[in-house]
Amino acid sequence: MSLAVAATGAFGADVLRRLAVDRAVDYVLTRPDRPKGRGRQVAAPPAKEVAERLGIEVRQPERLVGVELGVETVVLADYGALIPSELLEQALWLNVHPSLLPRWRGAAPVERAIMAGDSETGVSVIRLVEELDAGPIGAAGAFPIGEDDDAGRVYDRAATLAPTLIDRALATDEFRPQQGEPTYAEKIGPTDRELDWSRPAQELHNRIRALSPHIGARAELYGRPVIVWRSRVVAGELKVLELQPDSGRRMTLDEFERGLR
Numbered sequence: 481m482s483l484a485v486a487a488t489g490a491f492g493a494d495v496l497r498r499l500a501v502d503r504a505v506d507y508v509l510t511r512p513d514r515p516k517g518r519g520r521q522v523a524a525p526p527a528k529e530v531a532e533r534l535g536i537e538v539r540q541p542e543r544l545v546g547v548e549l550g551v552e553t554v555v556l557a558d559y560g561a562l563i564p565s566e567l568l569e570q571a572l573w574l575n576v577h578p579s580l581l582p583r584w585r586g587a588a589p590v591e592r593a594i595m596a597g598d599s600e601t602g603v604s605v606i607r608l609v610e611e612l613d614a615g616p617i618g619a620a621g622a623f624p625i626g627e628d629d630d631a632g633r634v635y636d637r638a639a640t641l642a643p644t645l646i647d648r649a650l651a652t653d654e655f656r657p658q659q660g661e662p663t664y665a666e667k668i669g670p671t672d673r674e675l676d677w678s679r680p681a682q683e684l685h686n687r688i689r690a691l692s693p694h695i696g697a698r699a700e701l702y703g704r705p706v707i708v709w710r711s712r713v714v715a716g717e718l719k720v721l722e723l724q725p726d727s728g729r730r731m732t733l734d735e736f737e738r739g740l741r
Contacts, residue, residue, distance in 0.1 A: 481650070482506050482551040484571075485527075490694070492558030493526035494639035495576055499555065499646060500534050506551050507537035511560055527558075555646055556608060565610055573608035574649050575615065578638035580604060580622055582662035585613035590634045592665035593625065594690035595672075597682065600624055603638045605649040606658075616657050618649030628712060630689040668695060675699035675708060681718040685711050696724070702740055 485496045486509040496508060508531040516523045524532075531538045541547055544563065549570045556563070557576040567573075579589035581604040586592075593601045602622035606615035621641050625634060649655075668691070675684055675697050688697045688711045696707035701723065709730060710722035724730045 481553060483553045483555065484509055484549065484551045486510070486554050486556040486559045486563075486573075487527035488525045488560045489558040490526045491578065491635050491639060493530040494636070495555075495557040495642045496527055497530050497534070498639055499643045500536065502643065505531075505534075505536050507539055509539050509541075509547075509554070509559070512540045512542055553650065557642065563608060568608060568610070574618065574646060575606050575608045575613070576642050576646065577604045577606060577613055578602075578635065579665070580620060581606060581613060581617060582658040582660050584665040585662050586665035587667040589665040590631050590638070591668055591672075591690040591695075592663075594629070594631060594634065595686050597686050598625055601634060601638075603641050603645055605642075605645045607655050614658065614662075616655035618652050618655045619645040621645055628689065630692040630710070631695075632693045673698045681713045681716060684718050685713050701736070704740075706736070 483503060483505060484507050485499065485505050487493060487496050488511045496505070499505065508527055510525050510527045513522050513524050515521060528538050528540070544561070544567055547567060549567060551571055553572045553574065555574050555576060563573065577589065578601070579593060580600070580602045584592050590601065600622055602620060604620045605618050606613070607618060609615040621644070623637050623641065673691060673695065675687060677684070677699065688708050691697045692709045696709060699706055699708055701720070705726050707724040708720055709724060712719045712721060720733045722730055722732055723736055725736065
């Protein structure tokens, strides 16, 4: 079976790396290089970096209209753009989505699951359709979210599970419709990053770990703006474990407090 992978971000890159261990990947379809960071230096997307390390051909069209796929199957994970109907008709598209669909359709399924305090999530491999994350399910698997698991840990577990579920979806002839009322995982915005210390400890902890280690929750501590990366709830109270002052390095709360003396 000829197979391509459409991936751009870190989760898609991790799925690509793990899938390529046992399956031949004809090429990787990814987004063009873009300026990143404070310096706005042009950089390759994570999936391109992984593909080049693995010696896989990389294709980076600015627009997908008119693209000829030339493969039977495309595995899509964290690609970051809508796929036009003319491409959906050229091949079987399997979308690797890190949630138990129809819960948390959309851009930030892991982050929203943790913010909501979900104790379980998983991976759904669906046949891609034009409606957002609404395709029938070919395979799915669940795993628990621990009380202190952050988004990085959950994404890692999802990527580890993905190749097995892709194999199952490729082997099945039965894609079942999604069952239940959908919930939507909106993209993380600036207000999602703000911590209000008056909120309950568990809610704050969930927000902090949902945004770690890739985005960061913002707050003011001792009158100084900081990004909070790790926390824990102890006896009903929030304990900050790791933070980062503006223009500074990550450090423990003790290190931060010593610097204030």
